[in-house]
Amino acid sequence: MAKRPIPRIRVSDAREYVGSWASSLHMSGVSLLVLGLLVFGVIVLSNPLRTVIEQRQQVADLQAQLDQKNSDLDALTEQRARWNDPAYIRAQARDRLFYVMPGETSYLVINDVTNEKDRVRNVSADLTQTNVDWVSGLLNSIIVAGLSTATPEQLTGIK
Secondary structure, three states: OOOOOOOOOOOHHHHHHHHHHHHHHOOOOHHHHHHHHHHHHHHHHHHHHHHHHHHHHHHHHHHHHHHHHHHHHHHHHHHHHHHHHHHHHHHHHHHHOOOOOOOOOOOOOOOOOOOOOOOOOOOOOOOOOOOOOHHHHHHHHHHHHOOOOOOOHHHHHOO
């Protein structure tokens, strides 16, 4: 199959073609007037539209502030209700001011020494491997339990 050659258009012919295309668009006075009114409308409405968008953003910000203030008010109302409770006031006086009721004795420990058993050990995330053979330990336990003549109290040391 033979390919058709692509026709080449001279530059002057191309200009004539574009000119003929542009001249085929008939712009009447009404078309120009409508186009001008459309551009004018976009220009006129852009500023109020921007203002509306800014106002909506401000309303959203103020609504968020109002919600935050309402949550703060609820927290303060709960705190005020707690402070109206005499038991809460007594508990706060004991904790904060070390007050005691008449007849009670308060002891305050200074420089308390912590017990080693009570001290929290740091847990390591590293894996360690033990050298205990649990199979032989189990087998030894079974053999000792089956072949020993000692009583269970003697084996465990419990009397």
